[in-house]
Amino acid sequence: xxxxxxxxxxxxxxxxxxxxxxxxxxxxxxxxxxxxxxxxxxxxxxxxxxxxxxxxxxxxxxxxxxxxxxxxxxxxxxxxxxxxxxxxxxxxxxxxxxxxxxxxxxxxxxxxxxxxxxxxxxx
Numbered sequence: 001x002x003x004x005x006x007x008x009x010x011x012x013x014x015x016x017x018x019x020x021x022x023x024x025x026x027x028x029x030x031x032x033x034x035x036x037x038x039x040x041x042x043x044x045x046x047x048x049x050x051x052x053x054x055x056x057x058x059x060x061x062x063x064x065x066x067x068x069x070x071x072x073x074x075x076x077x078x079x080x081x082x083x084x085x086x087x088x089x090x091x092x093x094x095x096x097x098x099x100x101x102x103x104x105x106x107x108x109x110x111x112x113x114x115x116x117x118x119x120x121x122x123x
Contacts, residue, residue: 002027002098002112009094009117012086016121020081022096022114029077030054033099036070036081037107038092038119045095047105051079057103064090086121093118 008020022034035050049060049070058070069082079096094117097110104110 002032004096004098004112004114006094006096006114006117009119011120011122014087014121014123016086018083018086018119020083020094020096020117020119022079022081024077024079024098027098030074033101033103034070034072034079035097035099035104035110036079037095037097037110038090039095039116040092043092045107046092047107048094049081050099050103050105052103059103059105061105083119086119088121088123091119091121 003025004022006022012018031053036048037045038048039045047061051058051070051072055072067085072079096114098112100111101109
């Protein structure tokens with residue numbers, strides 16, 4: 001069983017930056033593909049980014065490409081999401097997740113989820 005705890009959310013002005021963190025416990029973190037997703041009110045949970053087990057492979061949604069960066073520190077069992085040049089449309093609850101099935105952008109193929117952290121971008 002893997003437990004995930006996100007942190008770092010909050011209120012930020014448009015154009016600003018925020019860094020989210022997700023600490024994992026249980027299991028072998030260095031073997032997992034880690035993903036970030038977000039869900040705005042009344043909308044589906046959308047893929048944001050994922051990172052491979054050693055950080056060598058990263059994939060981003062088009063909506064965040066060039067603005068967000070995913071990274072991981074296997075020694076700390078933590079994955080990060082650096083959010084730059086944020087926009088009001090980035091407002092959502094952000095979730096980290098573990099995939100035991102390899103590289104995927106599909107939420108249904110992630111096996112463990114954190115509780116989420118709220119990010120609100122003011123215009």
